[in-house]
Amino acid sequence: MTTGLGSNGLKYAQELLGYSGNAKAVTGGQMEHYRGLLKQVDRTHIKWYPTQEASYKLYRHWEWKYHDKWRKDPKRQIRDRASLIRPDALLVVHGKKFWIEDDTGKEWLDQLGKFKRYIDSFEPLDHQKNQVIWVTDSKKRAKNM
Numbered sequence: 001m002t003t004g005l006g007s008n009g010l011k012y013a014q015e016l017l018g019y020s021g022n023a024k025a026v027t028g029g030q031m032e033h034y035r036g037l038l039k040q041v042d043r044t045h046i047k048w049y050p051t052q053e054a055s056y057k058l059y060r061h062w063e064w065k066y067h068d069k070w071r072k073d074p075k076r077q078i079r080d081r082a083s084l085i086r087p088d089a090l091l092v093v094h095g096k097k098f099w100i101e102d103d104t105g106k107e108w109l110d111q112l113g114k115f116k117r118y119i120d121s122f123e124p125l126d127h128q129k130n131q132v133i134w135v136t137d138s139k140k141r142a143k144n145m
Contacts, residue, residue: 033088033104037088037089037102045094046091046093047091047092048091048092049091050088050089051087051089054089054090054100055084059084061125062081062084062124065124066080066124083117083120084117085114085117085121087099087100088101088102089102091133097129097130098131099130099133100135101114101118101133101134102135102136103136104136105136111144
């Protein structure tokens with residue numbers, strides 16, 4: 001769970017919700033990132049999951065598929081989880097999944113490497129049901145993708 005609350009507000013909200021997970025406050029830059037993504041989406045007809053929740057949902061797909069193998073080899077589970085892409089968000093519209101990648105040019109990982117991580121993360125799954133939407137604020141960056 002990721003939140004824009006301060007540490008006291010976060011603790012209070014966790015108590016109210018009965019949430020005992022590993023929640024942490026987000027930085028100002030990450031909060032602006034979320035707000036920018038949310039401006040582009042009408043939340044009335046969709047389910048929206050920011051980075052941490054989207055990453056967890058992707059992991060759960062892998063967990064479902066590889067449960068038996070991971071039980072036999074717990075180190076493989078750790079390696080597999082570490083290798084998964086961390087999408088910026090997940091948008092679900094009428095049950096159809098769209099993984100969101102907001103490209104602002106501020107990340108160090110090159111685009112080709114990020115494309116490959118998405119492929120590697122979705123290839124073992126039913127990748128026809130996993131589409132990635134790349135969002136950028138520049139025509140030049142879009143063209144270079």
